[in-house]
Amino acid sequence: MSLILAAESLAELITTSLTGCGECSVAIAAVIHVVLVVAFFGLPAGIFIWAERKVSARIQDRLGPTRVGGRFGWLQSLADGAKLVQKEDLAPKAADKFLFRIAPYVVVIASLAAFMFLPFTDGWSAVSLDVGLFLLFGMLSLEVIGVILAGYASGSKWALFGGMREAAQMVSYEIPMSICAVIPIVMAGTLNLNEVVHFQLAGGEGLTPVGWMSWNVIHPVAGPAFIVYFVCATASCKRAPFDLAEAESELVAGFLTEYSGMRWSFFFLAEYASMFLVSAVAAILFLGGWDDGFGIVRTLKGSSTDVLDPSVILGNLIGAVILIAKASKLVLLQIWVRWTLPRLRIDQVMTTCLKYLLPMACALFLAAVVYPMAMVLKTGRPQFMSPSNTSRVTVDESIASESEVEVAAVDGEVTE
Amino acid sequence: MTIEQFLFALFAFLTCAGAISVVICQNVVRMAFSLIICLASVSALFFLLSADFVGATQLMVYVGGTVVLLIFGVMLTSSSTLMQIRTSPAEGFLAAGIGVLFLSVFSFTVWSVDWEKNEAKLEGVTAVDVPPQGYNEESSGNTVRPLAMSFVGLRPDKAGNAPGYLLPFEIVSVHLLVVLIGAAYLARTKRRVPAES
Numbered sequence: 353m354s355l356i357l358a359a360e361s362l363a364e365l366i367t368t369s370l371t372g373c374g375e376c377s378v379a380i381a382a383v384i385h386v387v388l389v390v391a392f393f394g395l396p397a398g399i400f401i402w403a404e405r406k407v408s409a410r411i412q413d414r415l416g417p418t419r420v421g422g423r424f425g426w427l428q429s430l431a432d433g434a435k436l437v438q439k440e441d442l443a444p445k446a447a448d449k450f451l452f453r454i455a456p457y458v459v460v461i462a463s464l465a466a467f468m469f470l471p472f473t474d475g476w477s478a479v480s481l482d483v484g485l486f487l488l489f490g491m492l493s494l495e496v497i498g499v500i501l502a503g504y505a506s507g508s509k510w511a512l513f514g515g516m517r518e519a520a521q522m523v524s525y526e527i528p529m530s531i532c533a534v535i536p537i538v539m540a541g542t543l544n545l546n547e548v549v550h551f552q553l554a555g556g557e558g559l560t561p562v563g564w565m566s567w568n569v570i571h572p573v574a575g576p577a578f579i580v581y582f583v584c585a586t587a588s589c590k591r592a593p594f595d596l597a598e599a600e601s602e603l604v605a606g607f608l609t610e611y612s613g614m615r616w617s618f619f620f621l622a623e624y625a626s627m628f629l630v631s632a633v634a635a636i637l638f639l640g641g642w643d644d645g646f647g648i649v650r651t652l653k654g655s656s657t658d659v660l661d662p663s664v665i666l667g668n669l670i671g672a673v674i675l676i677a678k679a680s681k682l683v684l685l686q687i688w689v690r691w692t693l694p695r696l697r698i699d700q701v702m703t704t705c706l707k708y709l710l711p712m713a714c715a716l717f718l719a720a721v722v723y724p725m726a727m728v729l730k731t732g733r734p735q736f737m738s739p740s741n742t743s744r745v746t747v748d749e750s751i752a753s754e755s756e757v758e759v760a761a762v763d764g765e766v767t768e
Numbered sequence: 769m770t771i772e773q774f775l776f777a778l779f780a781f782l783t784c785a786g787a788i789s790v791v792i793c794q795n796v797v798r799m800a801f802s803l804i805i806c807l808a809s810v811s812a813l814f815f816l817l818s819a820d821f822v823g824a825t826q827l828m829v830y831v832g833g834t835v836v837l838l839i840f841g842v843m844l845t846s847s848s849t850l851m852q853i854r855t856s857p858a859e860g861f862l863a864a865g866i867g868v869l870f871l872s873v874f875s876f877t878v879w880s881v882d883w884e885k886n887e888a889k890l891e892g893v894t895a896v897d898v899p900p901q902g903y904n905e906e907s908s909g910n911t912v913r914p915l916a917m918s919f920v921g922l923r924p925d926k927a928g929n930a931p932g933y934l935l936p937f938e939i940v941s942v943h944l945l946v947v948l949i950g951a952a953y954l955a956r957t958k959r960r961v962p963a964e965s
Contacts, residue, residue, distance in 0.1 A: 379771070451801060482912040487824040493832030497804060500839050504797050519840045543912055 385478040389467045397624035398429040404687050411691040439613030446507030456618035458498030463622040466491040471546045473642040473671035484545045496522040503607035514606025518597035524705045528713035529584035535577040535720040536568045536637040549641030564645030569638045573720045578638040585630035592690040631682035639678050642671030782809035800839045807831050821911045
């Protein structure tokens with residue numbers, strides 16, 4: 353239970369400093385975690401909404417926001433937020449009022465809850481579980497319920513169409529996305545996101561670190577999987593060219609048609625937060641997580657296991673900055689794609705997923721399973737870039753020789 | 769009251785409230801929403817029991833998968849946008865009778881246990897004193913690895929190797945596939961219209 357509440361290390365720190373506190377130390381640690389997670393949920397949304405305005409403006413040869421908050425209009429998101437808070441909270445007459453009001457909260461809670469399982473740097477996650485990635489995707493998949501409810505409860509044809517498109521799109525794109533996310537999991541042999549990064553840092557269990565060359569994206573199977581994953585992740589955030597659910601030229605605003613004010617902005621908050629989330633997951637699974645690629649973080653942290661060691665804290669902080677930078681780059685890529693590519697038709701969206709991305713994901717998954725075996729047999733090392741590891745090979749050989757003995761025994765029985 | 773007890777009370781209440789409102793609601797989508805609350809709270813109860821994999825699966829399969837398909841199906845099939853379900857008094861009477869019978873079976877089971885005697889037996893014995901085989905305090909809550917191991921036959925709860933769960937799993941999944949194909953086939957069959965009509 354204490355592990356599920358997750359505040360383990362922080363709780364321990366607090367109990368050692370605040371003696372005679374017992375249960376309340378867990379509570380304090382939980383509150384700290386919640387505050388941090390909410391901050392990381394809300395901040396990217398504000399920053400990326402501003403970035404979206406700026407990037408789209410530059411792509412369209414405009415200036416974008418320039419006045420609010422000084423030169424670059426960097427307070428624009430705050431101004432937007434203040435404007436949205438003041439708007440009247442409307443619910444249409446034809447709407448199912450209860451579901452209409454609760455739908456934005458479902459979306460926000462699903463997106464926020466998924467942040468609990470995201471490690472921002474080595475071990476710095478609110479909840480570190482062995483089912484980390486599985487649970488993260490489980491939480492993210494709840495987002496679609498809110499969107500469907502919003503589309504259904506609005507009592508508007510536009511919203512209903514948007515909701516139905518969203519449901520069809522999410523249900524189909526989740527499949528190749530999950531299969532691609534499983535590929536690094538298969539390679540690392542764990543669902544724990546923390547350990548997936550450690551696997552990439554070391555280039556395999558028991559191997560010497562080789563820097564950025566052992567990141568999964570360099571791997572001949574996981575590299576293409578990263579691309580497929582990222583396409584599906586863009587679609588799962590309902591971003592253009594897959595924004596069929598809110599296609600403004602066809603459906604007014606899709607499932608958002610009837611919403612206004614804070615409830616409308618909740619949907620956007622969740623959208624930008626989940627964009628950041630899927631990008632951070634991509635960075636963790638494929639781009640080496642908090643690793644800089646040249647061993648700076650690793651050298652800083654050294655072999656010290658003390659969480660309060662200043663060099664470890666510094667290393668972890670740099671790692672967090674690196675991970676957030678990688679995730680932000682991917683979010684910027686999503687923004688770039690949105691303002692460059694035209695929207696697909698709904699049948700093209702389905703064709704892309706079911707006829708192209710899904711077979712690709714399946715083939716890559718199969719390749720990811722076969723590849724290490726073929727590599728070990730051929731070259732004696734599980735990955736192309738990683739140095740050969742004699743101890744590992746000898747283990748494999750001993751297994752091989754055992755099976756040969758078994759085969760020989762069976763042969764003997766047959767000949768007898 | 770510890771945090772665990774409080775959380776258990778909260779999620780148990782939410783589970784029951786969700787389940788009851790599934791029965792009481794007349795609107796299909798509201799029913800589905802109540803079902804989501806009920807199933808998500810059940811998964812929270814699994815987490816409280818440190819069964820993280822089962823909890824995550826509950827969330828992924830039931831809440832994220834089944835209920836979404838259910839709502840999707842309702843949206844595709846219902847003729848009016850807000851479909852209502854009205855039950856006849858006879859149906860209500862029948863359902864209430866079955867419910868009362870179930871409740872009596874459960875309460876009979878609970879009351880027939882001699883709790884005082886059991887607690888007296890457990891006094892002085894903590895869970896740590898008698899850990900199940902393959903269980904340790906550190907890995908409590910992380911059930912993925914033991915589950916995966918026992919899947920292929922490396923059972924932590926049995927000495928050495930024991931039959932794994934791979935074959936039963938395969939049989940169940942093939943069965944599920946057959947059901948899905950059958951359902952798709954039944955749904956897509958064209959009804960032959962007699963030529964004269």
